[in-house]
Amino acid sequence: MRYIKKETLKSILLIIIGASILSFGSYNFNYQNNVTEGGVLGLLLLMQQIFNISPSITSVIIDFSLFAIGTKFFGKRFLLYSVLSTITFSTTYKIWESVGFLIPSFTNNMLIASILAGIGVGVGVGLVVRGGGASGGDDVIALLGNKLLKLKVNHVYLATDSIVLFMSLVYLDIKQVFFSIIAVTISGKIISIIYKDNKDNIEEIDDVIIYE
Secondary structure, eight states, X not given: OHHHHHHHHHHHHHHHHHHHHHHHXXXXXXXXXXXXXXXXXXXXXXXXXXXXXXXXXXXXXXXXXXXXXXXXXXXXXXXXXXXXXXXXXXXXXXXXXXXXXXXXXXXXXXXXXXXXXXXXXHHHHHHHHHHTOOSSHHHHHHHHHHHHSOOOHHHHHHHHHHHHHHHGGXXXXXXXXXXXXXXXXXXXXXXXXXXXXTTTHHHHHHHHHHHX
């Protein structure tokens, strides 16, 4: 029982810290420097541009549908941790908005901006998935690709992000997409490094709880 409590607390802390870092990076690096994202977030923005459907609606439908699929493979705790991540991200993002930008703008050097954006997203999402949750629907896709197809997490992220970014050319500038690809490549690699040494974390925690 002590093991369960210790592991649960560790997972919760990792998710809260990871989601907070993700929101900080998304606001100060991505948003401030116009570095877009791929994956589900990019898909939401694309749908808004083409079909004029608000992300506030599509994000709930897409993310929670993918969370539900992930729950079938990783257990109910995965869903709870993912919801915790979503709530933490939303809450802390509003805090950063109220405080204002804490990092200088790098719009005059988009390479640095994309690198910082990649690091922020990579570390944030990496900690969340290491804790046993998901920060968004694309995390579920990456984790399932790793579990079912034995693909590297960063390769799945890069594939899904690249597809969405390519589709986003219907409304984005080619230069913006280019630097965004740099960002998602870096973030995917960092996520893979953080997640690699503990890739069975989600299953191990659930197995211990069921056993107890």
